[in-house]
Amino acid sequence: MSSPLHGLTIDSIRAGLLAKKFSAEELARQSLAYAYAENPKTNAYLTLSPERALSAAQAVDSKIANGEDPGPLAGVPIAVKDVILTRGLRTTCGSKLLANYVPPYDATAVIRLEQAGGVILGKTNCDEFAMGSSNENSAFGPVRNPVALDRVPGGSSGGSAAAVAQETAVVSLGSDTGGSVRQPASFCGINGVTPTYGRVSRYGLTAFASSLDHIGPFGKTTRDAARLLHVIAGRDEMDSTSAFAPVPDYPAALDGNLRGVKIGLPREYFDGLASETGDLVMTAVGALKNLGCEVRDIQLPHTPYAVAAYYIIATAEASANLARYDGVRYTTRSSGVNTLSDMYRMTRDEGFGDECKRRIMLGTYVLSAGYYDAYYLQAQKVRHLIARDFAEAFEQVDAIVAPVSPFPAFKLGEKVKDPISMYLSDIYTITGSLAGIPCMSVPCGRTAEGLPVGLQVLTRHFDESTMFRIADAYEKASH
Amino acid sequence: MKISEQDVRRVADLANLALREDEVARMARDLDGILSHIDKLNELDTANVEPMAQVLFDAEETATLREDRERPSLTNAEAVANAPVTGGGYYKVPRVIER
Numbered sequence: 080m081s082s083p084l085h086g087l088t089i090d091s092i093r094a095g096l097l098a099k100k101f102s103a104e105e106l107a108r109q110s111l112a113y114a115y116a117e118n119p120k121t122n123a124y125l126t127l128s129p130e131r132a133l134s135a136a137q138a139v140d141s142k143i144a145n146g147e148d149p150g151p152l153a154g155v156p157i158a159v160k161d162v163i164l165t166r167g168l169r170t171t172c173g174s175k176l177l178a179n180y181v182p183p184y185d186a187t188a189v190i191r192l193e194q195a196g197g198v199i200l201g202k203t204n205c206d207e208f209a210m211g212s213s214n215e216n217s218a219f220g221p222v223r224n225p226v227a228l229d230r231v232p233g234g235s236s237g238g239s240a241a242a243v244a245q246e247t248a249v250v251s252l253g254s255d256t257g258g259s260v261r262q263p264a265s266f267c268g269i270n271g272v273t274p275t276y277g278r279v280s281r282y283g284l285t286a287f288a289s290s291l292d293h294i295g296p297f298g299k300t301t302r303d304a305a306r307l308l309h310v311i312a313g314r315d316e317m318d319s320t321s322a323f324a325p326v327p328d329y330p331a332a333l334d335g336n337l338r339g340v341k342i343g344l345p346r347e348y349f350d351g352l353a354s355e356t357g358d359l360v361m362t363a364v365g366a367l368k369n370l371g372c373e374v375r376d377i378q379l380p381h382t383p384y385a386v387a388a389y390y391i392i393a394t395a396e397a398s399a400n401l402a403r404y405d406g407v408r409y410t411t412r413s414s415g416v417n418t419l420s421d422m423y424r425m426t427r428d429e430g431f432g433d434e435c436k437r438r439i440m441l442g443t444y445v446l447s448a449g450y451y452d453a454y455y456l457q458a459q460k461v462r463h464l465i466a467r468d469f470a471e472a473f474e475q476v477d478a479i480v481a482p483v484s485p486f487p488a489f490k491l492g493e494k495v496k497d498p499i500s501m502y503l504s505d506i507y508t509i510t511g512s513l514a515g516i517p518c519m520s521v522p523c524g525r526t527a528e529g530l531p532v533g534l535q536v537l538t539r540h541f542d543e544s545t546m547f548r549i550a551d552a553y554e555k556a557s558h
Numbered sequence: 559m560k561i562s563e564q565d566v567r568r569v570a571d572l573a574n575l576a577l578r579e580d581e582v583a584r585m586a587r588d589l590d591g592i593l594s595h596i597d598k599l600n601e602l603d604t605a606n607v608e609p610m611a612q613v614l615f616d617a618e619e620t621a622t623l624r625e626d627r628e629r630p631s632l633t634n635a636e637a638v639a640n641a642p643v644t645g646g647g648y649y650k651v652p653r654v655i656e657r
Contacts (some may be wrong), residue, residue, distance in 0.1 A: 089593035183636040276613040290612045319622045322615060387596045398573060405574065405648050412642040419652050424576035436575060437588055440566070443573040444589065457599050464602070464609060499591050515613030540615065 080116065082246035083109035084144055084156060088299070089249060089306045093153045096143055103143075103154030107136035107198050110156040114200055114247040121232070122224045123241040124395065125161050126169050127201035132156070135198045142196075150196030156249035157192060161202040162209050163294065164283040165189055168199075172285050173207040173217040173235075175551055176404050176411045176430035187318070188252060188294050189310040195310045200248055203238030207400065207432045209254055209287045211235045212262060212505055215495050216434040223491070224470040226268055227533060229479035230488040233251045233263030236297070240267040243297045244251045250298045250307045256288050257389050258483075258508025260295040260350075261520040265483035267534025268522045270304045270550065271297045273508075275541050276515030279308070280315030288396035289320075291512050301521060301551040305329035322461020324541050332544035337370040340549065343377035343476035347506055353486040355526045360482045363523040363534045363553060367480065370552055377476060379468040382510055384461050389509040391445050391458035398442030404430060435496060466514040469537075478549055479537040482507050488531035507535060517543045521550040523557070560593045561586055 083106065087095075095101055111129050118124050142149040159165065162172045164182035171177045176357050185193075193199065206216040214222040214237025222237040224230040225245040232241045236253030240263035253260040255273040264271025272295045279294045286292060294311065298304035312326045344364060349357055368374055406412035406426030413425035431439070445454035472479060485504055494501050511518035517540070520533035534553070538546040566586045570577045577585060634647045643650040 180640055183632050183639065203617060212559055277615065291576070316624055323621060324615070325618055381602075384599055384602060387599050390592065391596060391599075402574070406642065407651055408638075408641050410640050410642060419654050420574075421576075422652055423574040427574055428576040428578070428581075431575075436577070436581070437585065437592075439573050439575065440569055441589060442586055444561070444565075444569045444593075447569060447572060454596065454599075456609055457602075459611055460604035460607040461599055461602060463607050463610035464566060464604070466613075498588055499595060502592070503595075540613075 082113055084246045084249055087249055089152060089155050089303050092249065093149070093151070096139070096149065096154050102155055102199065103136035104133060104137035106154055107132045107156060110200055110247065117245055117247055117556070120228060121225050121241045122220050123203055123222055123238040124158065124201040125171055125204050125238070128168050128199060131168060132200050135193060136259050139196045139198070144437055149329055150194065151306060152192055153196035155197050155250065156200050156248050157197045157417060158201060158203045158239055158242040158251035159189060159199055160205050160236050160251070160253045162205060162254055162285040163189060163252055164285070165199065165202065170202060170204065171219070172204045173219065174430065174432070174435070175218040177409060178218070179281065179410045184283065187280040187315045189283065191311045192307070203242055203251065206235035207240055207435050209235040209256060209259055210286065210397070210434050210438055212258070212501050213494065214238065214263070214487070215491065216432055218432055221491055222491050224267060224488050227488060227529070230490050230530070231266065233266035233488065235259040237263050239297055240264055240269060240271065243267070243269050243294065243299060243547050250296055250303050253295055253297055253307065254284055255293045255295050255512065256291045257512050258394060258505045260297065260485050261518060261533065261535060263509050264297055264520040265531065266488040267529030268525070269297055269299055270301050270309055270519060270521050271295065272304045272519040273517065274308055274312065274543055275322065275517045277320050278312050278517070278541070278543070280318040280321045282315055282317035286400040288393040289400065290396060291393055301547055301554050302330055302333055303551055304519070305333065305547045319398050322541070327544050329543060330545050332548050334548065335552045335555060337367065337372050337549060337552050340372045340478065340545070341476040342367060342372045342374045342522060343383070343472050343479045344374060345479060345481055347376055347379050347380045347382040348481040351485060353483055356390055356482055356486060359524045359526070359532045363557070364480060366553060366556055367549070375476065377479065381464045381468050383505070385465055385510045385513060388458040388461040388465065389505070389513060390502055391443065391454050392462060394438040395446050395455050396442070398439045400448065401435065401439055405456030427547045434498070462513045465510055465556055468515065469514045472489065473539045477545055481535045481537065483535045485535035487526055487532055511537050511538070516540055517546050519546055521554055559586070559590055561589050
């Protein structure tokens with residue numbers, strides 16, 4: 080059975096609807112049937128939402144029947160990561176603690192995509208509270224990579240990446256704190272975007288590390304990802320860190336013209352890379368040169384310190400953000416506890432998985448008396464040095480290209496017992512997260528074994544347009 | 559060892575986590591490995607570097623202020639709907655103070 084969404088994009092769905100080739104309701108029904116049939120293979124969705132999807136699709140159809148504009152995402156089947164709140168639709172964060180949590184409000188990104196005519200098919204699996212790089216930390220079982228079912232899809236947004244790769248959705252929303260959109264995009268062979276910090280409202284995104292959390296889109300094409308970002312981006316008064324900067328028309332920036340674009344190649348990012356990954360990335364760099372880019376070497380000297388700084392800052396913030404899951408408000412309380420203190424301690428011990436506990440413990444430790452200056456403050460200073468590295472590089476170049484992950488998708492269970500090697504594999508994505516700059520993964524070929532590899536494109540704060548233009552021109556030239 | 563099992567128990571208390579005995583030993587081992595890697599940060603001289611707590615962009619000081627106007631909030635029923643134990647519109651917890 081092939082997907083009813085095969086070959087469809089946001090723009091072609093809108094054109095098909097307006098030309099009355101199919102209705103939004105037909106497309107939603109077919110997509111849901113396909114998702115129900117295919118999901119057991121990958122476990123990408125934790126919840127499918129037929130009622131919500133059909134009512135959104137019917138609203139699009141009636142707008143078209145009445146001659147109204149059905150919106151830029153009209154009838155587009157979309158999957159949403161299960162850390163993003165959907166009113167009345169179970170949102171688990173991949174955690175046993177929230178297995179029955181039904182949010183009382185929608186995230187701003189969800190409101191915006193539904194107002195634009197988008198059809199939410201369901202909520203996707205992820206690492207518990209978005210903590211992980213393989214989607215093996217979900218309380219509801221791992222996600223399998225649709226490209227190779229014995230391998231991980233990457234994480235933490237593994238379900239959202241798998242849904243698009245498996246063609247059960249056209250686009251999806253993920254969240255990225257240290258690479259959780261870009262790395263699964265690269266593992267599954269699709270596009271994944273981490274916008275500038277503050278570009279998309281975090282209202283309704285379950286907090287992991289507030290100074291690093293982003294909502295970001297996945298799509299099979301750069302154009303689809305750009306269009307979805309255009310819909311969800313922009314100031315939101317419900318998130319005081321959301322940016323005021325106007326949102327450019329990203330799809331309009333995809334003019335294919337890269338003549339004279341200056342691209343930097345950070346030498347630090349090519350040490351310790353699997354050789355096939357390095358070769359594919361360098362082939363992509365060659366293609367960018369052919370498209371008219373000027374490529375030069377640059378230095379990002381503090382790169383080797385990024386993982387250490389990140390795992391202090393992210394866990395410190397997480398230890399505070401996850402304090403709210405205490406057995407009072409959020410669905411789960413340990414049974415048979417008689418004191419307040421036991422209620423907190425037992426609920427959290429039974430509810431959180433190993434990785435969450437490890438990060439809560441590390442975060443609590445680095446913030447505890449006597450260690451704050453040595454760990455947390457030092458990490459924030461190193462974060463500044465990393466951000467400065469990028470600022471200096473962007474005085475010389477318009478964009479930076481790099482690998483996304485040191486290796487392609489690995490086998491389920493292969494790295495799960497070694498947290499440090501899992502953390503270290505986030506090295507190429509963490510730096511951009513710490514600096515808050517826009518970065519994305521665009522597919523750049525496959526290894527001999529057929530495993531996808533991603534090329535990372537990073538640009539200046541709020542210059543998503545240049546990032547998309549490079550990725551789109553490369554994508555068209557390489558197909 | 560950078561962190562002992564006793565340290566792990568103290569931190570678990572601060573974090574309100576009741577770790578089981580087998581978890582304490584494993585946690586000590588895992589945290590020790592991570593903290594050893596983190597020590598790398600001490601190679602850098604950061605005496606003249608400002609800490610960066612947040613990515614900040616230029617904006618007017620009052621840019622994030624808005625008019626204080628009334629708007630609908632969650633109802634009481636919505637606010638307590640996800641709680642495991644409620645009574646009379648409140649969250650219920652085990653007794654805190656003995657008479």
